Amino acid sequence: AEMKGSGLQIHIPETIRDVNKEEVPFVVKTFGGHAVVKVPYGNAGQGVFIITNQTELARFQESDFGYSRYIVQSLIGNYEWSSQGKLGRFYHTGTVPNRRNEIYVADLRMMVGAGPNGFRPFAVYGRRARMPLLSRLDSEVDSWDMLGTNLSVKLGENQWDTESERLLLMDRKDFNSLGVGLDELIAAFIQTSMAIVAVDKMATSLFTQKGRFRMKAFRSINADEPLIHEIETGNRDEATCSQEEGAS
Numbered sequence: 355a356e357m358k359g360s361g362l363q364i365h366i367p368e369t370i371r372d373v374n375k376e377e378v379p380f381v382v383k384t385f386g387g388h389a390v391v392k393v394p395y396g397n398a399g400q401g402v403f404i405i406t407n408q409t410e411l412a413r414f415q416e417s418d419f420g421y422s423r424y425i426v427q428s429l430i431g432n433y434e435w436s437s438q439g440k441l442g443r444f445y446h447t448g449t450v451p452n453r454r455n456e457i458y459v460a461d462l463r464m465m466v467g468a469g470p471n472g473f474r475p476f477a478v479y480g481r482r483a484r485m486p487l488l489s490r491l492d493s494e495v496d497s498w499d500m501l502g503t504n505l506s507v508k509l510g511e512n513q514w515d516t517e518s519e520r521l522l523l524m525d526r527k528d529f530n531s532l533g534v535g536l537d538e539l540i541a542a543f544i545q546t547s548m549a550i551v552a553v554d555k556m557a558t559s560l561f562t563q564k565g566r567f568r569m570k571a572f573r574s575i576n577a578d579e580p581l582i583h584e585i586e587t588g589n590r591d592e593a594t595c596s597q598e599e600g601a602s
Contacts, residue, residue: 357548364548368428368439372577379411381426385437388429393419395581400508404429404497423578431459431501435491446501448487449531456486460522460532461503464542466550473547478539480522480532481505 357363367390373381382389382405391414393401403414406429428437433445448457465477481503488500507515522529560568567589573582 362544362548364545364552366427367430367444368437368441370426372423373426374422375415375424378414378424378426382411385426385428385439388431388435388437390427390429392425392427393421394423394425394576394578395421400506402502402504404501406431406435406491406497407493409493410497421578421580423576423581429501431497432487432489434489446487447533449482450533452531454486458485458531459483459487459501459503462532462534462538462542464539464546466543466546468547468550473543473550475543478524478542480529482520482522482531484517484520 368385370381371394378391382391387405387407389405391403391405396402396419401419403410403417405411405414428439428444430436430444430446433443436443436445446457446459449460451457460480460482462478462480464475466473467476468474483500483503485495485499488495491497503520505516505518505520507517509515522532560572562568567585569582569586572585576582
């Protein structure tokens with residue numbers, strides 16, 4: 355809202371928040387049967403479900419993450435099967451075609467830091483999906499392999515691996531396959547900087563001037579009771595530890 359009239363905004367897919375698990379199939383249907391369902395509190399690609407058919411939807415419905423609210427977003431894939439949202443259909447242009455005329459979904463990641471003189475970029479890299487983007491969906495091809503760019507692979511409880519062969523470093527020639535120019539790099543810098551500011555301002559608004567967490571304010575924007583229980587439990591444990599340290 356603060357940026358209204360400036361021509362600047364943070365670009366995200368069409369997003370519906372605070373969706374109960376029972377409501378997910380209906381929301382997916384409003385996107386034409388293709389969507390992305392996310393556990394809001396995950397990272398490294400965990401808790402992200404790409405839905406392009408009933409099998410993938412059932413896989414999500416059978417999962418249990420212990421939370422009650424989810425995010426559903428429009429799916430950005432190939433033009434032929436991306437979600438149809440209120441603002442139209444967005445799709446991946448993909449990497450520069452290879453010798454087999456294949457294109458891959460890839461993302462551009464920019465790391466930005468802030469100091470007394472403002473923001474500055476620190477690093478830029480890209481990540482490529484495992485498989486080329488198909489013009490027609492194939493039930494035998496996992497949609498995550500076409501659209502997922504996260505490099506982290508979970509092997510087990512607290513066990514991870516990284517598929518570094520899909521990493522596109524800026525100082526290597528395969529980075530050119532992204533087909534990005536100066537305009538895209540500037541846009542990435544602006545988007546990243548704006549996102550940092552937005553997160554910081556939201557986090558700041560959830561604390562009083564005395565540094566106490568405003569649980570009522572947090573609950574008004576996120577009423578996911580299992581998450582709130584985790585936060586309250588963690589705060590009680592922290593308070594107990596602080597008292598014990600003070601007593602010693």
